[in-house]
Amino acid sequence: MAFRYGVLISPEHIRMMQNNRTHVQINHDQQLFVRGELQTLSEEEQRLLQQYAEGLRKFVPEIVSLAVDGVEVGLSSIEAMLAGVGSQSQQDEWRALIRETTFQFLSRFVRSGDHFYLAPQSLNELDNFLNRELKPQLTSLARRTVGAVWGALRDALRQSDNNFERAETxxxxxxxxxxxxxxxxxxxxxxxxxxxxxxxxxxxxxxDHIESKLQKRIASLAQFDVVVEKPE
Structure with missing residues (x-):
């Protein structure tokens, strides 16, 4: 399953976006705009639209929160471990590297208060990015920095007569x-x-099933297939 468009959730609106342009917008889970034009809906279409909006409001924030929390856990672990190690300039450099490493990922999942944004992607891409891209990048970064710091600490101890034996054992x-x-x-x-x-x-x-029903009833929605099932 995948989102073909980016989805922005706010208390008042749901927007389906592509290249920073809003193509479909739902206001207060009741009004539907397609390319800026308000659509006249029957009672059944309003019921389907509300079901669709409620599903997006529940589902998108869960994905965004899970992804953002996973990144924050990894970053906080690294930063906590590096706190107080090395000079201030070294710590600043490591933090900058960490921020650079995760910027690309976090731009795809935005959580700010009660606003959520999910960039176009599939669930497989989310899992692959977390498990096959982000984690190895963070691990490689931490391995380089921590390995260098640990080596420096060992060298410092070896240079001390009082701690030489301890450093060896x-x-x-x-x-x-x-x-x-x-x-x-x-x-x-x-x-x-x-x-x-x-x-x-x-x-x-x-x-996707609800969306398909709406698309059959509202012709202007047919070209904006937001939720799709990708072939395996």
Whole structure:
């Protein structure tokens, strides 16, 4: 299942967007605008529109929140681990790298108060981006920075006569173990996403079914197929 258009949810409006242009807008779950023109709806069409809007209002924020929370868990884990390690300039550099690494992802999922935006994508793309793109990028970044810091700490201890023996015998925590801690929270979000994927797909099929009914009744909606089922 996939969203062919971006979907913006706010308390008053639902907008279906592409290239920063709104093609379809639903106001207060009752009024339908297609390319800026208000559509005259029958009672049955108003009922279908309300069902469609209510489904989007429940479904889109769940996906956005799950994705954003997963990223925030990973970032907070890394930042907490790096806090107080190295100089201030090094910490600023690491934070800048982290922000750069996640900017592309977060631009696809926006949550601001009671406003939510989901960029065009499929559920598979969401899972792939979280699990195959974002997490390896964060892991690679943390491995480089933490590995360098850990090496610097070992070198500093070896240069001290009092700590030389301790540096040789201490059971240093490996970088891999640190990576496990960093990605633990994100892994939990991956499991949560996988557990919800079947339910998400079912809800999207229900939305697609309602959307199809609306499109058959309202000719101007036919070209704006927002919820689609992608071939396997």
């Amino acid at each position: 201490q059971d240093w925590q490996s970088v891999n173990q640190l990576m496990e801690k960093i990605t633990l929270g994100m892994d939990e979000k991956m499991v949560e996403l996988e557990a919800k994927s079947a339910l998400f797909c079912q809800r999207m099929r229900e939305l």
